[in-house]
Amino acid sequence: MxxxxxxxxxxxxxxxxxxxxxxxxxxxxxxxxxxxxxxxxxxxxxxxxxxxxxxxxxxxxxxxxxxxxxxxxxxxxxxxxxxxxxxxxxxxxxxxxxxxxxxxxxxxxxxxxxxxxxxxxxxxxxxxxxxxxxxxxxxxxxxxxxxxxxxxxxxxxxxxxxxxxxxxxxxxxxxxxxxxxxxxxxxxxxxxxxxxxxxxxxxxxxxxxxxxxxxxxxxxxxxxxxxxxxxxxxYTPTPQEIHRSERILKASEEAARKGSGVVSLDGKMVDKPIIERAQRVLSLATAAGTYELEGGEAIAY
Amino acid sequence: MLTNGIGRELPEYIEGIGQLKAYEEPFSIQPESRKFGPRLSRVTPQDKKLLASIEEAIVKCGLKDGMTISFHHHFREGDYIVNMVVDAIARLGIKAITLAPSSLNSIHAPIIEHIKNGTITKIETSGLRGPLADAISNGIMTYPVMIRSHGGRARAIEAGDLKIDVAFLGVPACDSYGNANGHSGKSFCGSLGYAKVDAQYADRVVLITDNIVPYPNVPASISQTDVDFIVKVEAIGDPRGIVSGATRYTKNPRELLIAKYASEVIKESGYLVDGFSMQCGTGGASLAVARSIKETMLEKGIKASFALGGITGQFVELLEEGLVDKLYDTQSFDLTAAKSIGSNPRHVEIDAGFYANPHNKGCAVNLLDIVILSALEIDTDFNVNVITGSDGVLRGASGGHCDTAAGSKLSIIVAPLIRGRIPTILDRVNAVITPGETIDVVVTDRGIAVNPRRKDLIERLSKTKLPIYTIEELKEKAEKITGKPQSVAYDDKIVAIVEYRDGTVIDVIRRVL
The missing domain is CATH 3.20.20.60 (Phosphoenolpyruvate-binding domains)
Structure with a gap:
């Protein structure tokens, strides 16, 4: 995070x-x-x-x-x-x-x-x-x-x-x-x-x-x-931003599990900066209390 | 010695007061007697009620040594009436009077002289502030002061525990036959909720006004059928002390933080549903909670059925915007509230008995969902002190604190965890006004504690991200910064008795060393 x-x-x-x-x-x-x-x-x-x-x-x-x-x-x-x-x-x-x-x-x-x-x-x-x-x-x-x-x-x-x-x-x-x-x-x-x-x-x-x-x-x-x-x-991301970022990270994890070097989502290639941006979006959302990272620590109001 | 239901030790008997009845539980007392009735009067068509002076009224009422006089505190720090009347009583040489106003403020410091000269020998009140409070804490009175809540005072009057011989009631507008209200005239104060009880139960009632209006003055808060005499004076109070300008929202970050937590507690509590009711104090954090609740109400399309208590401009705004359906007002706290009560039929004046007397057939606090209250000190049993400071000296008022805490479904205390360098949460508060079993949640700037009795709330709130701790943990958090405060040293002399709303004694306050 x-x-x-x-x-x-x-x-x-x-x-x-x-x-x-x-x-x-x-x-x-x-x-x-x-x-x-x-x-x-x-x-x-x-x-x-x-x-x-x-x-x-x-x-x-x-x-x-x-x-x-x-x-x-x-x-x-x-x-x-x-x-x-x-x-x-x-x-x-x-x-x-x-x-x-x-x-x-x-x-x-x-x-x-x-x-x-x-x-x-x-x-x-x-x-x-x-x-x-x-x-x-x-x-x-x-x-x-x-x-x-x-x-x-x-x-x-x-x-x-x-x-x-x-x-x-x-x-x-x-x-x-x-x-x-x-x-x-x-x-x-x-x-x-x-x-x-x-x-x-x-x-x-x-x-x-x-x-x-x-x-x-x-x-x-x-x-x-x-x-x-x-x-x-x-600095709190919108629900749309959060949703999209979740999907990007999921796709990236999937690719990693399959041992594939290329991540794609909706038929488009997702490269490293996009993954980083998605991680950042979810970190911001978690800190704002609008999103909870799985297994992540709860952050106080 | 007696030990009451919250473990406070009381003497069984106090000279000049009598046997003490120990507090047991919030609703343990079942009253047996009948309502007290004032003496009957005869007023003929020829009789005139308007008298030339307060002295004349005192004489005509037959005030004698040892009697009890009462006042209301709707004029707050602007009140001229108490000092004016007690001065006149002293000039007439009448002694050993019991002074029983609904509350006393700093402006009543001149009473100290009248205690010294023997005019006043006993006091029964909700609150005490300033030099008079200091003098009483230092033992100036022979007999202890009786501290009652607003509901408790109405109960005591209606039950005949507090028998008022003469009530001297300042009124901002009054006709020549005694129909009076509080929402017009230069000294307008809004609701006359406390005075209404005195007018109905005192043997003799004197209205003091600076504004005689043509007969009939309706709608009237105090009725001609209860009034013996009327005296016109130059001024009954200082408008600047009676109503403050519009109470403003706080900008203090600490109060805003407390308010943020308290609003979240309310939102998550399950009580914020359409048709709910609430009461807020006038403190910065309380008012900020009201503002935040308003945002949530708008967001969720929720409306409140009524707001209760001391009413501020913020609640008038909610009324006018249709977010609150009715206001029940015993005391109007600011200019906006004082004006609104005379013009908006949905802003309703209620008396202190209707507000909070536990021994009538159902008072308003029983229907209260949420109340936000302040505290000077809280202990680990959730008992709350709003009457003495951390030095043990009287400096506050019982008010409606224990009444609303007992009546409401959710009572929330808002207070900073540390004031200056003094922790707010202690092992034992210096004086108990409100028993911990009626307090549900304590919200501070460094965390929230839920009363362990409220397992339902603990379950709800622990699902949120709110910083929930035990009250002991909060106390430790404070003490990690401040250290453990030394306890206040008292001697044996009791300077005040704190009566719970049901007439039992919840605590006694001793003289500070």
Whole structure:
């Protein structure tokens, strides 16, 4: 089954109430933030809070990411020293400009992993590009490390860099989003879209999610639990899609059983990408609770 | 010491109160006596009911030391009546009065002074909040306060357990002969459901109004045949405190999550069928449940026969859209509800006895399918506390909680599993208002627990993908984060007695140390 990353919810790392049960709202990934949502005089408090939360609390299987401060700040190194030791699934580095940024972080993580007896390579990475330079280097960044599971675009800094502002139709982001997607697909990793900040504009949010889904993004960063269900709904396949995917997979299993290399359905050849797409459709449907994989684990609402 | 049916220890006798009867089971009491009747009156064609002042009304009613006065709480935090009348009683030097309103709020803090000066020596109410509640929890009263539910109070009045000598009832519109209602005038509050009981059973009834309208004022909630005197004052309340603007849907993600789970429970429970009935509180999660139920009703083409209780604008909307056929309203919670009751014949005012008295010939809660209730604390026996906080201090109201839980087919508690750093589910709640045997499901933001008595519901719900746990598991989930809370320290002095709706004692509340 595919690991779904339809939603990655930002949780300010200095807010104990939110940190203690951020996962209950059902985001595919919860991302504790030590960077932009934390004021300078709270950096150490946030680091300590997230460290202790990951050490003590049970997030009941939800994928946990931590966004650290950049290595060009006084906090990045210290963030890594603390956070690697409590082994989140993912460490996300902000404002990646070059592939070296990824490799630098990786080197430090590796060092700490080795020192602490953590299997080297067990912590995954995600990079966010948030500038013209980062977007142009996205191809190299996305391929910079085996640990990278995804690349995200951070739009707020990017539009500022581009000397424009964000609009509801997202024209100004089209080139950058496409570039990031191409980089992600080239490297075989996830592509995650930026946040939509106006939590009360549900219609605008819905339109943007439909737009980025059509572009090909795997999911979106969200800043409020209220945005989670909206994204998940849009990423939930229709009954027709589910039905067709089931038939494709059945045909593929049949072919495998017969030892036939060629899969066909309704007289047409079904090739590998179509099978992969069908698997993905059923994973999305299962996660949405509209379909149950045979023998698969039940997923909570 | 007595031990009641849910294992709470009670003294057999309390000075100033008398023998206590221990709670057994929700419907174990079979009443034997007859209905209480108020004194007869004589009003001649020459008599005038309009008096110049509250003092004059107090004197004409013959209020004396040791008597009982009553009020309604339809004006909520905007109420001027209780303070105004008790001030007048104090000025007249009358002492040792029992104050028996349908409920008390923060605005009634001035009563503290009247407890100190001996005007008020006993209190019987549904709820207590603010400084007065704090003072009572700290032991300011000689005799414990009697806490009753809305149905329990109506029962006590109709049974003569609570004998009202004079009822002082604020009314938003009234004619000069005592026909009154609550849906017009500057201080309009909608339903006068609690006041109706007092008007029918008190020996003397004084209406206090700021709005005299031409005779006859019909339809009337309170009838001229029950009213002795009328006093006009400048203002009976502060409209801002009486009705809030339209109650709004919550945007709090935690409340929305709880509501999502509760709505799923309702959908899967089997009770959401055409012609069902329901009651929701005014809390954020409750109202969000109502919204979600509405979506399901539209989807499935289901309509409700009636909605009950404290009515909010959300239910008026459902009424107007034809999704609910009738509203039974004892208390209108917001502007929309208060306006609707005077104009929509399908929005029906009912009194507290009709609503929930267990000892009449059939109250409305008996026909309730689904009720959504809140909780301050819940214990692993499903007993619910809505009267004291985690510090043991009075800060809530019994309301219709135990009435609707007992009457309904499906009672659902909605509450966050942790408030701040305090877990909501405990081994033992600080005070019991509603016995666990009448609670079916507890829905929190981190999981759902079904009362083991409801094997049918457990079977239904375990077929769903809802996060179902035992109540003990939910408690452990909370304690894994918060640790085990230290119990509140009390001394022996009893500051309040919690009466169950049938007149037995379900718990006593002691003074906090």
């Amino acid at each position: 595919f690991k779904l990353r339809r939603t990655m919810m930002y949780v300010p790392g200095n807010n104990p109430s939110m940190v203690k049960d951020a996962h209950i709202f059902g985001a595919d990934t919860v991302m504790f933030d030590l960077e932009d949502s934390v004021a300078l005089n709270e950096k150490d408090a946030a680091r300590l809070l997230v460290y202790n939360a990951l050490k003590r609390l049970d997030y009941e299987g939800t994928e946990i990411a931590v966004r650290i401060n950049g290595l060009d700040t006084p906090y990045g190194r210290e963030d890594l020293e603390a956070i690697v030791r409590v082994r989140p699934h993912i460490i996300r580095l902000p404002k990646a400009e070059t592939s070296k940024d990824v490799r630098d972080i990786e080197a430090i993580i590796e060092e700490i992993e080795a020192k602490e007896g953590i299997p080297v390579g067990s912590i995954q990475l995600m990079a966010a590009v948030e500038s013209a330079r980062g977007v142009l280097n996205a191809r190299e960044i996305a391929a910079a490390s085996k640990r990278l599971v995804g690349i995200a675009i951070g739009a707020e800094d990017f539009v500022t860099d581009m000397q424009t502002t964000r609009s509801l139709d997202g024209m100004e982001l089209l080139a950058a989003r496409s570039q990031v997607l191409l980089a992600a697909r080239n490297a075989g990793i996830y592509a995650l879209d930026t946040v939509f900040s106006d939590v009360n504009n549900e219609e605008g949010f819905i339109n943007e999610v439909k737009h980025i889904k059509q572009l090909g993004f795997d999911g979106k960063s969200v800043i409020n639990p209220r945005q989670i269900d909206v994204v998940h709904r849009i």
